[in-house]
Amino acid sequence: MxxxxxxxxxxxxxxxxxxxxxxxxxxxxxxxxxxxxxxxxxxxxxxxxxxxxxxxxxxxxxxxxxxxxxxxxxxxxxxxxxxxxxxxxxxxxxxxxxxxxxxxxxxxxxxxxxxxxxxxxxxxxxxxxxxxxxxxxxxxxxxxxxxxxxxxxxxxxxxxxxxxxxxxxxxxxxxxxxxxxxxxxxxxxxxxxxxxxxxTPPRVDGRSLDYSKMDEQKGDEKPQKFSYSDTPKLTKQLSCHIVYTNETVHDILREGFNRSPMFNGTIQSLGPRYCPSIEDKINRFAERTRHQLFVEPEGWKTVEIYVNGFSSSLPEDIQIKAMKHIPGFENVKVFRPGYAIExxxxxxxxxxxxxxxxxxxxxxxxxxxxxxxxxxxxxxxxxxxxxxxxxxxxxxxxxxxxxxxxxxxxxxxxxxxxxxxxxxxxxxxxxxxxxxxxxxxxxxxxxxxxxxxGLAKEERLRNVEDKISKSQELESFLRETSLKPGLINPILESIESNPVDQAYRASQFLTRPNITLEKLDEIDSIKEVTSQYTDEVREQAEVNIKYKGYIEKEKENVAKLSRLENVKIPEDFDYIKLSSLSAEAKQKMNKVRPKTLAQAGRISGVSPADINVLMVYLGR
Missing domain, CATH: 3.50.50.60 (FAD/NAD(P)-binding domain)
Known part of the structure; x- marks a missing residue:
């Protein structure tokens, strides 16, 4: 011990x-x-x-x-x-x-x-x-x-x-x-x-692939990053590649269906609907003659390749035989076959x-x-x-x-x-x-x-406060700055947007579908100010201006729903005694034990009528 x-x-x-x-x-x-x-x-x-x-x-x-x-x-x-x-x-x-x-x-x-x-x-x-x-x-x-x-x-x-x-x-x-x-x-x-x-799909030897038969998929020209901390941005990137299966590949894969645990009843459990195996795709979408595959490198210092989209539990000999008919995979060497796991x-x-x-x-x-x-x-x-x-x-x-x-x-x-x-x-x-x-x-x-x-340090909080303050500052500038027709019309015409015959605020132009802050930067007086802000601040300000109406509508919806979130249901509430509740609602709510009316309303099988019954009973 x-x-x-x-x-x-x-x-x-x-x-x-x-x-x-x-x-x-x-x-x-x-x-x-x-x-x-x-x-x-x-x-x-x-x-x-x-x-x-x-x-x-x-x-x-x-x-x-x-x-x-x-x-x-x-x-x-x-x-x-x-x-x-x-x-x-x-x-x-x-x-x-x-x-x-x-x-x-x-x-x-x-x-x-x-x-x-x-x-x-x-x-x-x-x-x-x-x-x-x-x-x-x-x-x-x-x-x-x-x-x-x-x-x-x-x-x-x-x-x-x-x-x-x-x-x-x-x-x-x-x-x-x-x-x-x-x-x-x-x-x-x-x-x-x-x-x-x-x-999971097979892993293969990248040295055995012919990338000239595939479409290269590069990373972003200006790569961002996930963390709001000072992690490094990418300065070099590895490409992925895209390739497609074909009818020959599908026919070979079908040869193994009688030995597939998915089709012969060995696997009873459900897999991810939105990430199906290649045999499942062929079976469910029989009308399709090809499926997209992403050829993804596993790292800087390895030749191992992940064949995204070719997840399979078919016999290994069928997997290898079929892959050899994918363009660029004719001489493929397999490190390990795909498999399913229950x-x-x-x-x-x-x-x-x-x-x-x-x-x-x-x-x-x-x-x-x-x-x-x-x-x-x-x-x-x-x-x-x-x-x-x-x-x-x-x-x-x-x-x-x-x-x-x-x-x-x-x-x-x-x-x-x-x-x-x-x-x-x-x-x-x-x-x-x-x-x-x-x-x-x-x-x-x-x-x-x-x-x-206690998970974020004060420096992080200050950085966020600075981002909010600066994006509000930039928003104010764009809402207060007028652009005359002579300045803005050449930009509007270049993107086939209707020209104007009088001055409007820069923020009003940003609400047009094809106008971005980057476009407005073609005007020197705008760029002189906006270039002082980071990409993150610029993005925040632009989104807030462009989608202001939609954002405010969502906030209104949140406020309405929060009223139901504030109506608490006692932990030991007896749903069975409410005769007006549907039988399904009683069963589901008894199992889930929702903490609020709003959560009760999100339970599958609980109707608005059931929520009204609860509201009446809870004095609402």
């Missing part, structure tokens, strides 16, 4: 576990991070990338909250792209390609340099639960380690089963053993468990908004154990679980982000309120206030909260 009693034990050192351990340790808790393998801390199990649509916003939010993911992503980046720039700013999403080995190395270095954080390598086989409270863990060596709380971030390791064609291997990742014991114990305590599936998860309706379980006190779940998919979703949950585990142990208030405050808030509320029967992935469409939750203003939304928690 290890005699030291920890404030928080974090089980698992993937993205959720790393963020949970870092957050709780930085808040002052004594932490033990238990992992099955010290060499795979912060491992990118699937694609070597961070961010993307809606996920990039989560990484920015983690960074604004004092988490590490954005910093690690910046330090290990090999390419940066801002996605969806042709759309409105609510859709702009940062994404990096990363050096897989460097990413893990930077995570371990960051954690080893975090005070209050210890490590232990072993498998956790069970929890120590006394008086309905988690008070430690027992490892496979029989070592008991005591703590005041436990955060489970087991990823795909709980009873993990790997599928390659008709072959099956027990494991949490290729080449790594699975974890067992925890699911069985939790089920015996009354938890509901389920199975999910995810998959694993245990626990439907997240069994959690509170703090990610503490409803059945066992001081026990928290974060990451894929909650039915999510993606590094970013896991990291966001880990951060919140770490904060709340620390706060509970030290008798502080719970910390919850609302849906109008962060994508992390949307993610957790969706999981707790609606649950998920397939791997949950974040999209901008899931956030009803996405114009307020942009990637460019995550620091403005969250840094002050992080400062009051």
């Amino acid at each position: 290890i005699s030291e009693i920890y404030d928080v034990i974090v089980v698992g050192a993937g993205h959720a576990g790393c963020e949970a351990a870092a957050a709780a340790a930085n808040l002052g808790s004594k932490i033990l991070l238990v992992t099955m393998n010290m060499q795979t801390i912060g491992q990118m199990s699937c694609n070597p990338a961070m961010g993307g649509i809606a996920k990039g916003q989560i990484v920015r939010e983690i960074d604004a909250m004092g988490g590490y993911s954005g910093i690690i992503a910046d330090k290990s980046a090999i390419q940066f792209k801002m996605l969806n720039l042709s759309k409105g700013p609510a859709m702009w999403s940062p994404r990096t390609q990363n050096d897989r080995m460097l990413f893990a190395e930077e995570w371990r270095y960051a954690l080893e340099n975090t005070p209050n954080l210890d490590f232990f390598q072993d498998m956790v086989k069970s929890l120590i639960i006394e008086n309905n409270k988690a008070v430690g863990v027992v490892t496979s060596l029989g070592i008991e380690i005591r703590s005041n709380s436990v955060v489970l971030t087991n990823g795909t390791f709980l009873n993990g089963l790997i599928h390659v064609g008709d072959k099956q291997l027990g494991g949490g990742r290729m080449g790594e053993p699975r974890a067992f014991g925890i699911t069985e114990q939790l089920v015996s305590l009354g938890f509901e468990a389920g199975r999910m599936k995810t998959g 694993y245990d998860y626990f439907p997240p309706t069994q959690l509170k908004h703090t990610l503490e379980t409803k059945l066992v006190d001081n026990l928290y779940f974060a990451g894929q154990i909650n039915g999510t998919t993606g590094y970013e979703e896991a990291a966001g949950q880990g951060l919140m679980a770490g904060i709340n585990a620390h706060n509970k142990v030290h008798d502080k208030d719970e910390f919850i982000l609302n849906r109008d405050e962060a994508y992390i808030g949307v993610l957790i509320d969706d999981l707790i309120t609606k649950g998920t029967e397939e791997p949950y992935r974040m999209f901008t469409s899931r956030a009803e206030y996405r114009l307020l939750l942009r990637q460019d203003n995550a620091d403005i939304r969250l840094t002050e909260k992080a400062y009051h928690l």
Whole structure:
């Protein structure tokens, strides 16, 4: 037995576990991070990338909250792209390609340099639960380690089963053993468990590919970064490439369908709808003659390539035979085939908004154990679980982000309120206030909260205050400066926008679809002032001017909804006794136990009529 009693034990050192351990340790808790393998801390199990649509916003939010993911992503980046720039700013999403080995190395270095954080390598086989409270863990060596709380971030390791064609291997990742014991114990305590599936593509030797047959995809000319801190910007980047499958590739893949665990009934669980395997794509979209693949480098110092879009659990001989008919892959050498993996998860309706379980006190779940998919979703949950585990142990208030405050808030509320029967992935469409939750203003939304928690230093808060002040200053200048027809019309005509016959404010021109601040900089008197501001300040001011009406409308909607958020439902409320409630509403609300009327209204199957019944009963 290890005699030291920890404030928080974090089980698992993937993205959720790393963020949970870092957050709780930085808040002052004594932490033990238990992992099955010290060499795979912060491992990118699937694609070597961070961010993307809606996920990039989560990484920015983690960074604004004092988490590490954005910093690690910046330090290990090999390419940066801002996605969806042709759309409105609510859709702009940062994404990096990363050096897989460097990413893990930077995570371990960051954690080893975090005070209050210890490590232990072993498998956790069970929890120590006394008086309905988690008070430690027992490892496979029989070592008991005591703590005041436990955060489970087991990823795909709980009873993990790997599928390659008709072959099956027990494991949490290729080449790594699975974890067992925890699911069985939790089920015996009354938890509901389920199975999910995810998959990964083959890794191939980049030296065996002919890139001349592919389309090069370079990073942004002016690469940005994730972190609001002083992490370095990229000065050189590696290209990705795009290529397409064809009907020959599809025909070969179909040859293996009878040996596919997806089609022969071996795999029963659901995989991620928005990241299907190549065989699933061919089956579901039979009318398509080709599918896009992204050929992504794994790092600066390796020839390993990740074939994004070719996730598969087909037999390895079929995978290799089919790949040889992809343009540029004729002589491909495979490092390892793609595979599917099934694993245990626990439907997240069994959690509170703090990610503490409803059945066992001081026990928290974060990451894929909650039915999510993606590094970013896991990291966001880990951060919140770490904060709340620390706060509970030290008798502080719970910390919850609302849906109008962060994508992390949307993610957790969706999981707790609606649950998920397939791997949950974040999209901008899931956030009803996405114009307020942009990637460019995550620091403005969250840094002050992080400062009051104790996760952000005063310097960070001052930087945010300076950004707000300067963007308001620039906005004022643009709202007060008039531009005469002689100055502005040449610019309007160059972009085929209607000329004007009188002076208007610069801000009024910015509300036109094709006019940007960069365009207005062609006027010397404008550029003389705007060039004094950073790109971040310029972007903030421009978005605030361009979308002022929409932003104010969203804020009004938030204010309306907050009235329902303020109507609390007693924790022990008896829904069964309300005869006017629908049977489904009674069942769902009894299971979820919503804390407010607004949360009750978001539960699938609860109608506006049911909410009206509740409002009447609660005296509203």
